[in-house]
Amino acid sequence: DVKVTQSSRYLVKRTGEKVFLECVQDMDHENMFWYRQDPGLGLRLIYFSYDVKMKEKGDIPEGYSVSREKKERFSLILESASTNQTSMYLCASSAPGMVETQYFGPGTRLLVL
């Protein structure tokens, strides 16, 4: 059974802080994704990675960066948090070479004050 975990369920940060969100999967998946979920906007792709040390921009990468030093771990970094980055952040992974059946983590609800 695929397990995708995220480091925090809830997080409160101040404007300007550097924020790290971590995602770990235990199924040797090569593909990993970071989305943000906002009411009425659905799931929007921030960054994704098809392999270690590889990253590609999604649809809304501004204000974010990522790190993939190990295959099982994909980190999302908010370099200088802003209030408009208050959102639900979801990590997902999928089987090698394919985007089918993305397995999602439980999400991190981030509040930036």
Next chain:
Amino acid sequence: GENVEQHPSTLSVQEGDSAVIKCTYSDSASNYFPWYKQELGKRPQLIIDIRSNVGEKKDQRIAVTLNKTAKHFSLHITETQPEDSAVYFCAASKLGPDKLIFGTGTRLQVFP
């Protein structure tokens, strides 16, 4: 790039009735169309998907239909039950190492 539109944004039905959610996509090269269900406070989970080489796929009370010519696909839920209440997302992509483009979601409420 691909754009996916989803309607309606909210849908309320009586238990036992059918529910239909529709999505349109813009990229004619897209060939994979999954549907995810997200219950309140939980993570999205794949419930059914369809590839462009078939027009319809069923799994018990849920079915998905695809019209490639019109570039739209729909989720059909029959004999709805209260546990069907959730947010449903459609998505589209090209098979292979590509990204999913999600619709904006439909909140389905099934009243007993």
